Amino acid sequence: GQNIDQPTEMTATEGAIVQINCTYQTSGFNGLFWYQQHAGEAPTFLSYNVLDGLEEKGRFSSFLSRSKGYSYLLLKELQMKDSASYLCAVIDSNYQLIWGAGTKLIIKP
Amino acid sequence: NAGVTQTPKFRILKIGQSMTLQCAQDMNHNYMYWYRQDPGMGLKLIYYSVGAGITDKGEVPNGYNVSRSTTEDFPLRLELAAPSQTSVYFCASRDRENSPLHFGNGTRLTVT
Numbered sequence: 001g002q003n004i005d006q007p008t009e010m011t012a013t014e015g016a017i018v019q020i021n022c023t024y025q026t027s028g029f030n031g032l033f034w035y036q037q038h039a040g041e042a043p044t045f046l047s048y049n050v051l052d053g054l055e056e057k058g059r060f061s062s063f064l065s066r067s068k069g070y071s072y073l074l075l076k077e078l079q080m081k082d083s084a085s086y087l088c089a090v091i092d093s094n095y096q097l098i099w100g101a102g103t104k105l106i107i108k109p
Numbered sequence: 110n111a112g113v114t115q116t117p118k119f120r121i122l123k124i125g126q127s128m129t130l131q132c133a134q135d136m137n138h139n140y141m142y143w144y145r146q147d148p149g150m151g152l153k154l155i156y157y158s159v160g161a162g163i164t165d166k167g168e169v170p171n172g173y174n175v176s177r178s179t180t181e182d183f184p185l186r187l188e189l190a191a192p193s194q195t196s197v198y199f200c201a202s203r204d205r206e207n208s209p210l211h212f213g214n215g216t217r218l219t220v221t
Contacts (some may be wrong), residue, residue: 031207042199043152050207083124087151093204099152 004100006088011106012078020073020086020103028093034062034073035087037102043087046073075105083107089094111135115200115213122190122220130185130216132200140203141183142210143167143175145196152199158183192221 004024012018024032031050035043047055049064049071061074085102092098104105116131134141139160144152158177172194174186183202187194197212197217201210 033209042214043210044212045209048209090215091207097154099151101149 002090002092002098004036004088004090004098006086006100006103009104009106011108012075014078014080014107014109016078017074017076018078018105020075020088020105022071022073022088022100024069024071024088024090024098024100026069026090026092026098028071029066030091030093030095032062032064032071033087033089033097034060035089037087039084039086046086057065080107080108080109113200113202113213114213115198115216117216118214119217120219122187122218124190124220126190127186128190129189130187130198130200132183132185132213132217133181134183134200134202134211135181136202136204136211137180138202138204138211139180140147140206142201143173143179143183143185145169145194146202146215147196150152150184155185155198187218192220194218195220 006022023027034046037043047062054063064071085104087102088100090098113134142157143155153169155173156175158164161180164175197215199215200213203210
């Protein structure tokens with residue numbers, strides 16, 4: 001079966017750096033998304049990786065290793081507004097999106 | 110440019126009632142999706158469509174129905190509502206198979 005694993009919850013301190021990991025086993029791979037979802041709101045797109053390596057976008061970076069079935073989202077200079085759930089999703093060989101359950105990130109002052 | 114618009118935002122149904130959740134997008138996207146999200150859980154795909162006149166089942170289609178008569182609209186029909194259908198429903202669209210999804214703001218449905 002297809003599976004995506006993310007930690008359920010993480011806690012970090014304002015101003016610090018946090019890395020949220022995502023491992024996947026899917027039938028094929030056509031890309032990986034990271035989404036942010038604040039409580040009670042819709043998911044919003046953060047990043048897309050299809051090739052190995054690091055994609056940087058301001059305070060957020062996303063890394064992919066296709067051979068290891070692994071990605072991470074790196075958040076720097078954490079702000080209170082970064083408290084949210086972070087969803088990892090993989091596009092499989094049929095171009096269907098396989099979603100992880102999400103990682104709830106709690107930022108403490 | 111409104112993006113993806115869902116109505117209503119909230120609804121309370123009694124067991125056995127029916128309703129239609131509306132979804133419209135103005136981005137001319139071919140691909141549209143309906144997801145449900147239960148508390149603390151990921152997104153579960155209910156139905157999807159790759160273009161007008163074409164729909165297909167996702168992983169949790171039972172108790173739901175869809176239609177796609179136009180590119181813009183993708184309504185989700187609940188027949189004989191059950192408490193297990195209490196959830197938040199998100200509609201989403203994208204223009205290509207590997208493009209990011211654009212989500213509507215969601216419909217919070219309670220069945221009692």
